[in-house]
Amino acid sequence: MNRELIVKQIEREVSKCARCGACRHLCPVYSEENMEKTSPRGKNSLLMLFLKEGGSVDEMGKILESCTVCEACVEGCPNEVHTYKIVLLGRSLVEKSKLEKEAYAIFNRNSLLKTGERVISVLQSKLMIKEGDLYRLRWRIGGIDKYLPQIPDKDFFSYYSELPDQGKFEKKVLFFTGCLIRYLYPLTGVHLVEIMNHYGWGVIAPEEQICCGLPALSSGFMDEFLESMEHNVRLFNRYKINHIISACGSCENTLKNYYREFAEFSTLSAEEIRVFSERIMDVSEFMLQVIGVDRDIFPSPEKVTYHDSCHLNRGIGVREAPRALLRNAGRFVEMREADVCCGFGGSFSVKQYETSQKILQRKMRNVEETGAEYLVAECPGCILQLNEGKEKYLSGELKVRHLVDYIYEKLFLK
Amino acid sequence: MNVDFESLLRNLRNILPPERISTRQAERYLYSYDATALEFYPDIVVFPTNREEVVGIVKLAGKYGIPIVPRGAGSGMSGGALPVEGGIVLSFEKMNRIKEINTINHYAVVEPGVITSVLHREVEKVGLFYPPDPASRNFSSIGGNVAENAGGLRAVKYGVTRDYVMALEVVLPDGTVIHTGSKTIKDVAGYDLTRLLVGSEGTLGIITEITLKLIPLPRWKETFLAQFSTPEDAISLVPEILSIGLPSTLEFIDGFSLRAVESYLGVNFPGTEGVLLIENMGNRGEVEHWAGELKNFFEKRNVKFLRAENEEQREKFWKIRRSISASLSKIKPNRFNEDVVVKRSDLKRLIAESYRIAKKHNILVADFGHAGDGNIHVNYLHDRKDENERRRAWRATEEMVEEVIKMGGTVSGEHGIGIMKKELLRKQFTEEEIELMKKIKRAFDPDNILNPGKIF
Ligand SMILES: Cc1cc2nc3c(=O)[nH]c(=O)nc-3n(C[C@H](O)[C@H](O)[C@H](O)COP(=O)(O)OP(=O)(O)OC[C@H]3O[C@@H](n4cnc5c(N)ncnc54)[C@H](O)[C@@H]3O)c2cc1C
Ligand code: SF4
Numbered sequence: 001m002n003r004e005l006i007v008k009q010i011e012r013e014v015s016k017c018a019r020c021g022a023c024r025h026l027c028p029v030y031s032e033e034n035m036e037k038t039s040p041r042g043k044n045s046l047l048m049l050f051l052k053e054g055g056s057v058d059e060m061g062k063i064l065e066s067c068t069v070c071e072a073c074v075e076g077c078p079n080e081v082h083t084y085k086i087v088l089l090g091r092s093l094v095e096k097s098k099l100e101k102e103a104y105a106i107f108n109r110n111s112l113l114k115t116g117e118r119v120i121s122v123l124q125s126k127l128m129i130k131e132g133d134l135y136r137l138r139w140r141i142g143g144i145d146k147y148l149p150q151i152p153d154k155d156f157f158s159y160y161s162e163l164p165d166q167g168k169f170e171k172k173v174l175f176f177t178g179c180l181i182r183y184l185y186p187l188t189g190v191h192l193v194e195i196m197n198h199y200g201w202g203v204i205a206p207e208e209q210i211c212c213g214l215p216a217l218s219s220g221f222m223d224e225f226l227e228s229m230e231h232n233v234r235l236f237n238r239y240k241i242n243h244i245i246s247a248c249g250s251c252e253n254t255l256k257n258y259y260r261e262f263a264e265f266s267t268l269s270a271e272e273i274r275v276f277s278e279r280i281m282d283v284s285e286f287m288l289q290v291i292g293v294d295r296d297i298f299p300s301p302e303k304v305t306y307h308d309s310c311h312l313n314r315g316i317g318v319r320e321a322p323r324a325l326l327r328n329a330g331r332f333v334e335m336r337e338a339d340v341c342c343g344f345g346g347s348f349s350v351k352q353y354e355t356s357q358k359i360l361q362r363k364m365r366n367v368e369e370t371g372a373e374y375l376v377a378e379c380p381g382c383i384l385q386l387n388e389g390k391e392k393y394l395s396g397e398l399k400v401r402h403l404v405d406y407i408y409e410k411l412f413l414k
Numbered sequence: 415m416n417v418d419f420e421s422l423l424r425n426l427r428n429i430l431p432p433e434r435i436s437t438r439q440a441e442r443y444l445y446s447y448d449a450t451a452l453e454f455y456p457d458i459v460v461f462p463t464n465r466e467e468v469v470g471i472v473k474l475a476g477k478y479g480i481p482i483v484p485r486g487a488g489s490g491m492s493g494g495a496l497p498v499e500g501g502i503v504l505s506f507e508k509m510n511r512i513k514e515i516n517t518i519n520h521y522a523v524v525e526p527g528v529i530t531s532v533l534h535r536e537v538e539k540v541g542l543f544y545p546p547d548p549a550s551r552n553f554s555s556i557g558g559n560v561a562e563n564a565g566g567l568r569a570v571k572y573g574v575t576r577d578y579v580m581a582l583e584v585v586l587p588d589g590t591v592i593h594t595g596s597k598t599i600k601d602v603a604g605y606d607l608t609r610l611l612v613g614s615e616g617t618l619g620i621i622t623e624i625t626l627k628l629i630p631l632p633r634w635k636e637t638f639l640a641q642f643s644t645p646e647d648a649i650s651l652v653p654e655i656l657s658i659g660l661p662s663t664l665e666f667i668d669g670f671s672l673r674a675v676e677s678y679l680g681v682n683f684p685g686t687e688g689v690l691l692i693e694n695m696g697n698r699g700e701v702e703h704w705a706g707e708l709k710n711f712f713e714k715r716n717v718k719f720l721r722a723e724n725e726e727q728r729e730k731f732w733k734i735r736r737s738i739s740a741s742l743s744k745i746k747p748n749r750f751n752e753d754v755v756v757k758r759s760d761l762k763r764l765i766a767e768s769y770r771i772a773k774k775h776n777i778l779v780a781d782f783g784h785a786g787d788g789n790i791h792v793n794y795l796h797d798r799k800d801e802n803e804r805r806r807a808w809r810a811t812e813e814m815v816e817e818v819i820k821m822g823g824t825v826s827g828e829h830g831i832g833i834m835k836k837e838l839l840r841k842q843f844t845e846e847e848i849e850l851m852k853k854i855k856r857a858f859d860p861d862n863i864l865n866p867g868k869i870f
């Protein structure tokens with residue numbers, strides 16, 4: 001990790017800030033906490049202060065925790081200050097505990113999850129209590145009360161090996177699964193493959209792919225992030241296939257934008273990254289624009305609403321395609337503040353548990369107001385968070401679905 | 415200043431819980447700046463959530479003789495919220511409840527920390543309307559709007575913040591709580607202290623509750639974008655357009671600003687050196703009638719114009735106006751943003767002078783703003799790091815203000831004096847006039863502990 005280069009990048013970015021304050025109320029964290037230190041302007045000003053005058057790194061770390069990396073602040077900033085980038089770079093300067101370090105090294109190489117998956121699903125049944133469809137931690141640590149879905153005992157690739165040979169299709173796409181689909185929601189991945197196959201597209205998912213690196217990056221592990229990036233770019237560039245599709249907004253944004261934005265820290269050439277990232281395409285746009293599944297969707301009278309994943313919406317710019325699909329599938333209702341963060345933000349949801357929950361509650365209130373029976377989103381991270389929100393804050397019969405699963409139901413299960 | 419901080423803090427902790435008192439350097443730094451980007455550290459920052467806490471804090475400040483500076487969102491452009499002499503910054507960020515929206519008597523009662531656009535949204539939900547909409551509405555606080563008497567884009571027809579403040583609850587620098595105004599439409603009892611406090615920039619009293627007048631929500635909108643081949647052509651038409659009937663918005667954009675927006679947004683207006691953005695809202699019949707007359711007016715004079723046919727197009731027109739600031743910062747990072755006001759008949763002279771002065775000092779200038787109010791933002795662009803350029807831009811600004819005063823105009827239409835325009839204020843008023851203002855200040859705040867160092 002090149003510390004000097006990081007500091008320089010931060011300084012360049014922060015110096016663009018005119019301190020106008022336009023970003024304050026766009027920030028989901030500020031909107032709940034109402035203290036300047038949680039506003040984008042506050043966060044980047046503080047980082048500037050620390051770089052200029054030094055100060056307790058612990059304190060800086062604490063302040064930089066209060067960001068979900070939702071990118072909302074960039075959209076409203078007249079000077080295009082990338083506060084989320086300042087935060088990510090800043091986090092990489094903060095000293096990590098040994099435990100955190102080890103956890104990330106393992107997580108990033110997937111080794112723990114790969115071999116230990118079965119063990120985890122057994123452990124889950126011991127450590128967690130089943131509540132509705134979800135599991136809840138049996139012991140609450142520091143007031144933190146998190147829910148997880150049942151961890152499946154098979155990952156995506158176990159299912160994938162049982163699916164028809166994808167090589168036999170003439171038209172092909174590459175599939176970047178991402179960790180959450182791979183380990184937690186493998187059936188979403190399977191549904192994606194089945195939809196594509198139905199329309200004559202083969203889905204090539206290289207098993208050697210690893211985490212996109214966002215969890216590492218957003219926890220300040222720049223080296224581990226770069227390792228992910230270099231591995232994935234080199235791997236996928238070996239395949240001469242036009243599209244790399246993904247069904248995770250956060251992975252997509254990382255692959256398409258963060259790989260480019262952090263390119264100067266890596267050993268990859270700009271050309272290698274360009275060839276990789278320009279092939280990334282969102283599955284909703286693929287379904288709508290390339291294969292036109294909307295023709296075959298059987299419309300149903302149920303009320304459905306959509307939550308924009310921050311990274312898919314602001315990062316990739318996908319807003320319309322999922323809505324267009326949903327308008328075909330059900331009675332689509334727009335919720336208030338659909339594009340406001342759900343409060344997940346990866347480790348943010350644990351490290352800043354209380355704020356994360358406040359943001360989530362606001363989201364669930366907006367969902368409830370629509371009276372929708374289905375809440376659809378297109379990022380498994382959001383799905384995880386929204387399911388928890390439904391369980392904790394709503395009493396009705398709301399169903400939370402990944403867009404791919406929802407469309408799958410409408411195409412095949414009528 | 416010889417303040418026993420230890421003892422002051424001990425007493426403060428009896429009023430507020432520790433998480434609402436900041437004394438660490440990093441936290442204080444966050445309250446050292448506002449939109450002027452200048453920095454002055456406070457000694458302590460407190461976050462009250464109700465009037466009693468404010469009273470307690472103010473009494474302590476008086477007892478220890480330490481300045482106290484109220485602060486809203488810190489989006490001020492004149493430095494009003496900067497603790498130039500240190501002391502306690504009283505941040506209203508957490509005192510942000512809307513207490514009542516009265517749909518029968520058409521008023522809202524709010525705490526000062528409410529964000530302007532949040533109030534807009536809430537009252538519009540019940541079919542009411544709070545017209546003042548400063549460009550900073552998405553982040554400025556109502557308390558800050560009242561203290562600066564903020565203007566906005568709809569002021570031509572609807573007026574400014576002052577026109578909507580019915581009553582105030584104010585904590586005076588000695589801790590006394592007073593109420594001014596009333597919830598009635600008419601009220602002439604006693605001196606109009608409400609109007610005195612509106613625009614007082616946090617120097618006379620601390621506002622803890624505001625009653626705002628609301629009106630029924632206008633349901634119809636018409637929007638025009640007119641293009642001219644010189645800025646003078648555009649601005650000279652303003653008085654006549656206003657005679658057709660008052661629009662809610664009448665904004666001017668000069669050629670330089672337009673070029674900046676063109677390259678920023680990737681739009682194209684070849685040959686256009688002046689633009690007027692005109693919008694009217696109200697009931698449908700009235701607004702459509704007005705639109706018809708405006709159309710005839712433009713056609714008779716061969717003015718090239720576009721009329722928004724739908725929301726999307728309207729949004730496009732507005733985007734041009736809203737992108738000016740960002741576009742200009744791409745050309746030069748800094749600007750002295752004057753918000754001078756003249757009579758509408760002097761608008762043409764105003765922009766002509768602004769260009770003449772720019773030329774004289776060899777500096778870039780961009781003119782745009784609320785032409786319907788005679789309020790033009792004259793921006794002398796520069797790079798702060800280039801000391802020579804910065805000085806030339808400042809000289810140009812001063813000369814501009816002198817011209818404005820000659821025309822019988824004012825140095826600030828909406829941003830206030832704060833610390834940025836203290837010298838300019840002296841150009842506008844006589845010594846006697848300023849002395850009278852100082853006497854008023856002393857009547858409210860004899861020990862000068864409330865936001866010292868501002869205005870005069
Ligand atoms: C991009 C941008 C666009 C803007 N556009 C406009 C515009 O169109 N029209 C316009 O008028 N202004 C505009 N402004 C200026 C600014 O937003 C306004 O002056 C606004 O009213 C300030 O509100 P604030 O909450 O940020 O106040 P602050 O900056 O925090 O404070 C401003 C003043 O109010 C005082 N104050 C705050 N709260 C209280 C209180 N409760 N009691 C007593 N005094 C108090 C402070 O002491 C200070 O003197 C703009 C600013 C920016 C950055
Ligand atoms: S909107 Fe941009 S320039 Fe304004 S304070 Fe926020 S980061 Fe700074």
Ligand code: SF4
Nearest residue numbers: 027067068070071073
């Ligand atoms: S990325 Fe989102 S959470 Fe982080 S500072 Fe910006 S708006 Fe706030």
